[in-house]
Amino acid sequence: MRATITQGTGKLLETVELPDPEPLNGELLIKITACGICGSDLHLSDALDFPGIVLGHEFCGEVAETGPNVEGWRIGDRLAAFPLVGCGECTFCLDGSTSKCATSNQLGLQRPGGFAQYTTLAASSAFRLPDRIDDHHGALVEPLAVAHHALERTRRDPTAPVLIIGGGPVGAAVALWARHLGAKAVIVTDPVAHRRALVEEAGATATIDPGTTDVATEFARITGHAPGVVIECVGIPGMIQHAFDVAAIDAAVTIVGVCISQDQLVPLTALQKELNAQFVLYYRKQDFTASIDALTSGVLVPDALITGSVSLADLPQRFQSLKQPTTDCKVMVEP
Numbered sequence: 001m002r003a004t005i006t007q008g009t010g011k012l013l014e015t016v017e018l019p020d021p022e023p024l025n026g027e028l029l030i031k032i033t034a035c036g037i038c039g040s041d042l043h044l045s046d047a048l049d050f051p052g053i054v055l056g057h058e059f060c061g062e063v064a065e066t067g068p069n070v071e072g073w074r075i076g077d078r079l080a081a082f083p084l085v086g087c088g089e090c091t092f093c094l095d096g097s098t099s100k101c102a103t104s105n106q107l108g109l110q111r112p113g114g115f116a117q118y119t120t121l122a123a124s125s126a127f128r129l130p131d132r133i134d135d136h137h138g139a140l141v142e143p144l145a146v147a148h149h150a151l152e153r154t155r156r157d158p159t160a161p162v163l164i165i166g167g168g169p170v171g172a173a174v175a176l177w178a179r180h181l182g183a184k185a186v187i188v189t190d191p192v193a194h195r196r197a198l199v200e201e202a203g204a205t206a207t208i209d210p211g212t213t214d215v216a217t218e219f220a221r222i223t224g225h226a227p228g229v230v231i232e233c234v235g236i237p238g239m240i241q242h243a244f245d246v247a248a249i250d251a252a253v254t255i256v257g258v259c260i261s262q263d264q265l266v267p268l269t270a271l272q273k274e275l276n277a278q279f280v281l282y283y284r285k286q287d288f289t290a291s292i293d294a295l296t297s298g299v300l301v302p303d304a305l306i307t308g309s310v311s312l313a314d315l316p317q318r319f320q321s322l323k324q325p326t327t328d329c330k331v332m333v334e335p
């Protein structure tokens with residue numbers, strides 16, 4: 001099969017021939033039909049000096065073969081991949097919170113992921129996709145689950161206005177879900193004009209350019225009060241403090257952005273307002289179900305998030321270009 005692999009820190013990915021994987025006990029062989037490129041793939045390719053990794057954890061596909069002891073799946077069945085593998089027995093796994101399992105592994109990191117024609121996946125981590133959900137939307141189930149999980153864990157009234165900091169793929173997915181779950185106003189801040197336009201298409205009711213406009217004042221002008229729900233979706237130093245600064249007294253502040261460097265903040269800001277700060281990562285299996293249900297019924301329309309597609313042959317160059325400022329949101333690999 002063809003697959004696109006890492007070559008080590010700072011080097012271009014390379015598309016190569018690899019042996020076809022074989023499904024083990026309880027696994028499916030999956031023919032991948034679409035795999036989203038995630039910001040974390042871009043970061044990981046620079047941070048990890050391990051050549052030979054098949055990245056990609058946002059994918060869907062169809063069953064090409066069933067391994068021993070698999071029931072309920074047939075060749076050709078379509079599915080979205082839950083890309084985490086745990087022990088299946090601990091309290092976290094039983095709760096669907098596989099990311100918290102002590103033995104948790106991720107496809108597209110510790111195991112081969114979706115930048116390939118085929119991969120293998122435990123049948124218990126496959127979520128059936130109805131024909132109504134096309135391949136691009138199927139590959140969005142994972143990022144939509146991230147957004148759903150973030151809102152689930154935020155202590156809030158679902159109708160309360162939401163302030164989202166950052167209009168990238170994560171912020172756009174949170175905006176989409178927040179609207180669908182009933183938020184009266186969903187206001188996204190981003191300094192980049194085309195991102196503001198994109199999130200408005202995705203469902204934000206208003207956007208703010210934080211470079212020219214005071215965020216808290218503008219939010220209050222639009223909604224009548226300071227932000228009681230703030231979701232941070234950027235993940236660079238200074239953003240948590242910014243979220244605390246603009247939040248109302250007693251607000252819920254949820255941090256979704258993955259910041260891997262040192263950051264500084266003034267705890268007194270949060271103390272004085274008695275903020276509820278919630279950090280979130282990944283999702284539970286229930287968030288996959290919720291995303292698939294909402295896509296199936298048609299209430300969640302994520303087309304605005306998808307801005308392009310690319311073959312495995314062209315992936316190394318396209319992947320590199322996404323590390324620069326870009327007008328793209330979610331680009332789909334079509335292996």
Ligand SMILES: [Zn+2]
Pocket residue numbers: 038039040057058143
């Ligand atoms: Zn991702």
Ligand SMILES: [Zn+2]
Pocket residue numbers: 086087088089090091092093094101102103
């Ligand atoms: Zn476990």
